[in-house]
Amino acid sequence: MGIIFDGTGLFKSDEKHCEHCLRIEYTNERTGETKQYMHHVLEAKLLVGDMVLSIGSEFIENESEDVTNQDCELKAYYRLAERIKQTCPKLASLLFRAATKWKIIAFK
Numbered sequence: 001m002g003i004i005f006d007g008t009g010l011f012k013s014d015e016k017h018c019e020h021c022l023r024i025e026y027t028n029e030r031t032g033e034t035k036q037y038m039h040h041v042l043e044a045k046l047l048v049g050d051m052v053l054s055i056g057s058e059f060i061e062n063e064s065e066d067v068t069n070q071d072c073e074l075k076a077y078y079r080l081a082e083r084i085k086q087t088c089p090k091l092a093s094l095l096f097r098a099a100t101k102w103k104i105i106a107f108k
């Protein structure tokens, strides 16, 4: 039994979707666009034998469009881990104690 955290992209666009979009700046040689906007989510999965069960999701998104430090997987991990601990304290205690080394390696 274990717990897996992994982020994934939901969509990206050259046009801003909302004030919570994550953004990267680059130069697209074909279109000349310099910014790209996206939404990501961090998923927590419980691994039990051959089964993988979703136990939580946390959107990775900015509080507003003028933030200087954008949201990221690590910040989302702390929010999601805290929510799992609040919802299932006994299960979380077992899983997070066993996963401490993995967590540190995964986010370096």
Ligand SMILES: [Zn+2]
Binding pocket: 016, 017, 018, 019, 020, 021, 022, 038, 039
């Ligand atoms: Zn958006």
